[in-house]
Amino acid sequence: MTSIDMITAARTRLNGRARRTPLLSSPFLDELAGRRLFVKAECLQHSGSFKFRGGWSALSGLEPAVRKRGVIAFSSGNHAQGVALAAKLHGVPSVIVMPSDAPKLKIDNTRAFGAEVVLYNRATEDRDAIGAKLAEARGLTLIRPFDEPLVIAGQGTVGLEIAEQALEEGIAAADVLVPCGGGGLSSGVALALEAKAPGFRVRSCEPERFDDTARSLASGTFERNATLSGSICDAIITPEPGKLTFPVLKRLAGPGLVVTDDEALHAMALAFKRLKIVIEPGGAVALAAALFHGRDIEGDQVIAVASGGNVDTEVFETALSRFGES
Amino acid sequence: MTSIDMITAARTRLNGRARRTPLLSSPFLDELAGRRLFVKAECLQHSGSFKFRGGWSALSGLEPAVRKRGVIAFSSGNHAQGVALAAKLHGVPSVIVMPSDAPKLKIDNTRAFGAEVVLYNRATEDRDAIGAKLAEARGLTLIRPFDEPLVIAGQGTVGLEIAEQALEEGIAAADVLVPCGGGGLSSGVALALEAKAPGFRVRSCEPERFDDTARSLASGTFERNATLSGSICDAIITPEPGKLTFPVLKRLAGPGLVVTDDEALHAMALAFKRLKIVIEPGGAVALAAALFHGRDIEGDQVIAVASGGNVDTEVFETALSRFGES
Numbered sequence: 045m046t047s048i049d050m051i052t053a054a055r056t057r058l059n060g061r062a063r064r065t066p067l068l069s070s071p072f073l074d075e076l077a078g079r080r081l082f083v084k085a086e087c088l089q090h091s092g093s094f095k096f097r098g099g100w101s102a103l104s105g106l107e108p109a110v111r112k113r114g115v116i117a118f119s120s121g122n123h124a125q126g127v128a129l130a131a132k133l134h135g136v137p138s139v140i141v142m143p144s145d146a147p148k149l150k151i152d153n154t155r156a157f158g159a160e161v162v163l164y165n166r167a168t169e170d171r172d173a174i175g176a177k178l179a180e181a182r183g184l185t186l187i188r189p190f191d192e193p194l195v196i197a198g199q200g201t202v203g204l205e206i207a208e209q210a211l212e213e214g215i216a217a218a219d220v221l222v223p224c225g226g227g228g229l230s231s232g233v234a235l236a237l238e239a240k241a242p243g244f245r246v247r248s249c250e251p252e253r254f255d256d257t258a259r260s261l262a263s264g265t266f267e268r269n270a271t272l273s274g275s276i277c278d279a280i281i282t283p284e285p286g287k288l289t290f291p292v293l294k295r296l297a298g299p300g301l302v303v304t305d306d307e308a309l310h311a312m313a314l315a316f317k318r319l320k321i322v323i324e325p326g327g328a329v330a331l332a333a334a335l336f337h338g339r340d341i342e343g344d345q346v347i348a349v350a351s352g353g354n355v356d357t358e359v360f361e362t363a364l365s366r367f368g369e370s
Numbered sequence: 371m372t373s374i375d376m377i378t379a380a381r382t383r384l385n386g387r388a389r390r391t392p393l394l395s396s397p398f399l400d401e402l403a404g405r406r407l408f409v410k411a412e413c414l415q416h417s418g419s420f421k422f423r424g425g426w427s428a429l430s431g432l433e434p435a436v437r438k439r440g441v442i443a444f445s446s447g448n449h450a451q452g453v454a455l456a457a458k459l460h461g462v463p464s465v466i467v468m469p470s471d472a473p474k475l476k477i478d479n480t481r482a483f484g485a486e487v488v489l490y491n492r493a494t495e496d497r498d499a500i501g502a503k504l505a506e507a508r509g510l511t512l513i514r515p516f517d518e519p520l521v522i523a524g525q526g527t528v529g530l531e532i533a534e535q536a537l538e539e540g541i542a543a544a545d546v547l548v549p550c551g552g553g554g555l556s557s558g559v560a561l562a563l564e565a566k567a568p569g570f571r572v573r574s575c576e577p578e579r580f581d582d583t584a585r586s587l588a589s590g591t592f593e594r595n596a597t598l599s600g601s602i603c604d605a606i607i608t609p610e611p612g613k614l615t616f617p618v619l620k621r622l623a624g625p626g627l628v629v630t631d632d633e634a635l636h637a638m639a640l641a642f643k644r645l646k647i648v649i650e651p652g653g654a655v656a657l658a659a660a661l662f663h664g665r666d667i668e669g670d671q672v673i674a675v676a677s678g679g680n681v682d683t684e685v686f687e688t689a690l691s692r693f694g695e696s
Contacts, residue, residue, distance in 0.1 A: 063392060063394075064392075065392070066389060066390075066391070066392055066414060068389075068414060071482075071483075072479075072482065085414075087646040088392060088394060088411075088645070088646055088647070092646055149643070153398075156397075156398065157397075313683075316648055316683075316686070317475070317683075319414070320413040320414055320418055320647060320648040320649075320679030321414070321646060321647060321648065322642055322646040322647065322648065323646075353646030357639075357642075357643075357690050357694035357695065360642070360690065361687060361690055361691070361694075364683050364686065364687055365687070368683035368687075369683065
């Protein structure tokens with residue numbers, strides 16, 4: 045399993061490759077949140093989300109002879125782009141298995157990063173089976189989106205940066221709100237903070253009806269979502285918590301936070317107006333929790349990770365038209 | 371006049387106050403620009419534009435007894451917000467004289483930063499006369515938007531950061547494209563680059579019909595705009611180049627670049643899609659020049675400053691609806 049040493053090693057491999065994304069803030073958002081609110085803007089990361097970190101960490105950690113044969117990943121879009129870009133920069137082929145209902149921008153970008161995209165039906169087909177079959181047939185290495193120690197280590201570098209940037213801002217303790225699908229980012233950040241900033245506690249954030257992690261944290265065991273479609277938060281919809289990630293969250297994270305789709309859209313509009321950043325719905329759930337669920341958060345400061353910004357124009361326009369004047 | 375020593379001193383005063391904004395890039399934008407393109411995202415600065423730097427530089431440079439009486443500024447909105455926020459953080463009063471047709475967001479934010487806002491008619495009233503009268507009556511210090519050495523020094527800190535960040539990216543020479551109204555930012559950046567990165571050359575960027583600096587650089591003397599209304603690029607519309615700033619640009623800057631309003635809107639949509647940042651029209655003219663006027667730019671790399679992001683929702687929606695799919 046991922047250790048703090050693996051995270052710091054991933055950071056060394058990511059040095060000069062990943063962007064150290066800024067920690068943003070606005071007095072207007074502080075007022076809405078009722079406390080000092082900081083936003084770790086991973087939407088500004090290469091490929092438009094934190095997933096480039098895990099992708100690069102995984103590819104750069106492979107044996108060169110193995111890497112050369114290429115990699116395969118399955119993803120609704122952000123892991124797809126992160127792995128595709130990391131593969132392109134390493135000069136190796138990539139095959140990405142994506143649901144056919146993934147946002148068009150994500151599919152287009154994954155192809156533009158040079159990947160071969162294989163589409164599947166999210167409701168009727170098993171992406172794991174498709175991925176495993178292709179991997180075997182072509183000698184590709186499967187890069188799992190979250191249940192992979194090197195990927196978790198890469199995402200954990202977000203936590204190392206948060207620890208440093210919080211120190212620069214004079215923040216000694218805070219809840220750190222993290223959008224949570226399979227839990228790669230939240231568990232990686234939790235491990236980094238455990239080692240580097242023990243006053244900080246990760247809180248997983250999810251959309252209503254897809255709150256498997258919050259329910260699993262509450263019950264102490266793996267809970268599944270009843271459905272996998274019907275959310276605008278496409279980036280963070282998974283059947284259940286990850287096998288490797290959930291034990292980390294169970295040990296280190298506070299209770300999960302759950303927001304509505306409208307709260308995510310509202311947070312997107314406020315990030316547009318107050319922070320001048322573009323966040324996708326799934327990337328906005330932590331900011332939404334900080335802004336609209338303050339009673340469930342502890343302390344005078346909160347840090348929310350804005351995990352990605354790969355949103356189709358029409359979804360963004362919906363956010364602005366509903367909440368642009370608020 | 372502003373010297374490199376004043377710029378480095380301003381940087382010391384701004385340390386821990388201004389954000390070191392990131393230098394962003396996207397392979398998709400490189401392809402459109404036909405060269406490596408970097409964007410200095412000053413829209414992520416406090417108050418939503420680079421103007422906070424000049425405002426803080428000016429206020430922090432005043433004698434405490436003078437500063438205590440308060441400051442006054444006239445501005446279409448970004449200087450207004452920058453000065454108002456700097457005054458608020460210093461705990462001193464501010465009066466801001468703004469045109470009545472300034473974007474609502476800018477007027478609202480200036481008030482929210484605690485400033486007293488005085489509106490005037492841009493077509494029929496003289497903002498300088500209004501400002502001078504109020505300053506005298508209340509003992510306020512006038513903070514000019516660009517023809518003020520301490521303000522230019524503050525804006526010049528953008529140039530210091532560009533020099534450092536370009537070094538980190540391995541860029542030894544480039545045209546540096548800067549949105550230009552009165553020329554405070556472009557002249558400050560030019561002075562900083564002259565001292566710290568002599569292989570770099572500033573290029574002023576303006577919208578069509580409000581290209582006083584480009585025409586002045588071409589003729590070698592002060593040229594005026596025929597009109598001051600009718601542009602979407604409200605942030606960078608001034609009657610003519612600044613008395614202090616133009617001699618600097620004449621000595622150090624290359625020929626001015628001029629873009630259309632539609633090109634600015636198109637650049638905003640591409641910054642949304644590819645960089646995940648929000649830019650206002652006036653803040654997008656340099657990126658627009660980099661993307662759509664590549665034949666007028668020299669070298670394999672170009673750096674464009676995205677100077678501000680304080681845009682009303684409906685203008686942003688216009689950019690997305692016209693150019694969101696391109």
